[in-house]
Amino acid sequence: MQPTDASRPNARDAASASDPVVCPFCPLHCDDLLVDDRGQTTVDCEFAKSGFGNAAGDPSIRRGRKTIALDRLDELASELGFPDVPLVSLTSAPLNQSRRWMRLHQSGAIRLTSESTASTRALATAIRRDGVIAATIADVRQHADLIVTVGSIDRCTPRLRERLSGDRSVQWRSLGSCISATHLADLLMAVRHGSPVESNDSFNAQSQDPCTHLSTARYIAFIVADDALADADNVIGASLLLQLIVQLNQQSLDPTTRRRAVLMALDPLQSLKAVLGWNGIPLPMLGTDSTAVDIRIGNPLPESPPAKLQIGGRDPGEAIAEVFIPASQAGVHVADMVIRGDGTVTLPLQPVLGGSLSDPVTIVEQFIGTSAVTGTSDDAR
Numbered sequence: 001m002q003p004t005d006a007s008r009p010n011a012r013d014a015a016s017a018s019d020p021v022v023c024p025f026c027p028l029h030c031d032d033l034l035v036d037d038r039g040q041t042t043v044d045c046e047f048a049k050s051g052f053g054n055a056a057g058d059p060s061i062r063r064g065r066k067t068i069a070l071d072r073l074d075e076l077a078s079e080l081g082f083p084d085v086p087l088v089s090l091t092s093a094p095l096n097q098s099r100r101w102m103r104l105h106q107s108g109a110i111r112l113t114s115e116s117t118a119s120t121r122a123l124a125t126a127i128r129r130d131g132v133i134a135a136t137i138a139d140v141r142q143h144a145d146l147i148v149t150v151g152s153i154d155r156c157t158p159r160l161r162e163r164l165s166g167d168r169s170v171q172w173r174s175l176g177s178c179i180s181a182t183h184l185a186d187l188l189m190a191v192r193h194g195s196p197v198e199s200n201d202s203f204n205a206q207s208q209d210p211c212t213h214l215s216t217a218r219y220i221a222f223i224v225a226d227d228a229l230a231d232a233d234n235v236i237g238a239s240l241l242l243q244l245i246v247q248l249n250q251q252s253l254d255p256t257t258r259r260r261a262v263l264m265a266l267d268p269l270q271s272l273k274a275v276l277g278w279n280g281i282p283l284p285m286l287g288t289d290s291t292a293v294d295i296r297i298g299n300p301l302p303e304s305p306p307a308k309l310q311i312g313g314r315d316p317g318e319a320i321a322e323v324f325i326p327a328s329q330a331g332v333h334v335a336d337m338v339i340r341g342d343g344t345v346t347l348p349l350q351p352v353l354g355g356s357l358s359d360p361v362t363i364v365e366q367f368i369g370t371s372a373v374t375g376t377s378d379d380a381r
């Protein structure tokens with residue numbers, strides 16, 4: 001038996017294939033995708049193409065290496081040895097599901113946690129401690145004349161360059177990925193003293209040292225991806241990156257070198273953090289020493305520990321999830337809303353394919369026998 005929601009309609013009701021929809025597959029949430037009722041899209045983004053293509057498939061419930069049928073989800077929970085309050089780990093969540101996750105968490109039925117890379121965690125900690133001048137997509141698109149990428153932004157958000165390209169001329173430079181604290185310290189010192197810096201990044205590939213670019217730009221946007229900082233010294237690296245941005249802004253106090261420097265990062269957990277934040281609930285991050293989670297919702301990150309059960313996303317195989325249960329995806333099978341990764345706009349996610357799979361919150365409720373806690377997905381809308 002597949003966990004299904006038979007009450008849901010099978011097709012997109014509010015839009016047709018000729019109406020653009022919002023993409024649910026990365027925190028950029030492009031709003032110009034045309035998707036037909038087989039999940040095919042012409043958008044120039046492999047991430048979105050494979051996401052919709054995978055969601056249009058018919059995955060099975062798997063345990064170990066075998067496809068299984070499930071009659072009682074609560075029996076499987078006891079076979080997997082879940083604790084009374086299982087740890088549920090998320091890497092992203094739409095808005096209405098976030099409200100239902102919060103209610104489950106508040107009721108004590110689950111413990112919510114979030115997964116992100118070590119680089120993202122280090123930067124988030126440094127920003128909470130030191131603060132930063134942050135910018136939105138609209139700010140960067142409108143004002144930046146130099147965009148400095150830190151980490152693999154093309155992998156995390158494949159269309160970001162396209163979405164930030166306005167009519168103005170903008171220079172793009174890269175500091176590379178997994179940058180060491182030493183590299184950032186050299187760059188900070190060079191900016192402070194106006195001296196050249198040794199590096200093998202694309203600044204030098206452009207035959208100008210970083211300081212020349214940074215000193216001539218008027219609005220510098222640092223765009224940070226989830227692999228920006230090297231694991232070995234990411235805490236120091238995050239602090240140095242923020243100090244570099246502060247330094248560039250302090251220099252702008254001198255009218256002859258006036259400039260602004262900002263940081264922009266797109267957070268896939270923006271909706272969940274907002275919902276919890278409105279209710280004064282912090283979202284714990286999965287510790288670096290965690291060796292397993294009980295339930296993971298959606299796809300794991302490359303460095304995620306294994307889960308006893310994965311609900312939704314792609315089946316990652318038995319090494320990463322002992323049991324896999326397919327679930328509906330907001331923005332593909334069911335409607336929801338999402339706050340874009342820069343925290344500025346709330347966008348509608350439409351059910352472009354329809355289908356009868358249950359959503360991840362409902363499946364977790366069936367596992368732990370608490371279906372009255374969150375209401376239905378329809379109540380949450």
Ligand code: SF4
Nearest residue numbers: 023026029030045159
């Ligand atoms: S860049 Fe992200 S939001 Fe835009 S189409 Fe690709 S996966 Fe979707």
